Amino acid sequence: MARRLTATLLMLGALAISSPLLAHHGNAAFSDKPITLKDGKVTSFSWSNPHSLVEFDAKDDKGKMQHWVVETAAPQALVLIGWSKSSLQPGDVIAVTMYQAKTGAPAGRLQKIVLADGSELHDTQLGADGSGKARYNNPDGETPGVKKQ
DSSP: OHHHHHHHHHHHHHHHHHHHHHHHTSOTTBOSSOEEEEEEEEEEEEOOSSOOEEEEEEEOTTSOEEEEEEEOOOHHHHGGGTOOTTSSOTTOEEEEEEEEBTTOOSEEEEEEEEETTSOEEEOSTTOSOSSSSOTTOOTTOOOTTOOOO
């Protein structure tokens, strides 16, 4: 009886610990519809686990300059689609398409970044770029996510 009670308590404890971890990887905190902020200026790029972060300044829909933070995947996932820790530098001018936080805070989950030269950096979690084509199946033969040189 004591053994069964101990096993039950251990299972409940494991479930209680794992639930926040599973919830962390959902997209429930973000809007379902992407927004695009143009003429943003990178202020910081944190190449870190569990999510790399891009911080930038851009005008909101009312024209007011705001500081934004957008999260993307971990470095080990980003490297697989062509990112590196030097993909973004402070001062880079970017357009950011993201799923904004439902709270309206200037934060969100990245869909893609378009750099001044027209090249794009995509996130890994959210799949295709909106065109219905997965970023890994590029008919032009270029490697998606890799900055043009």
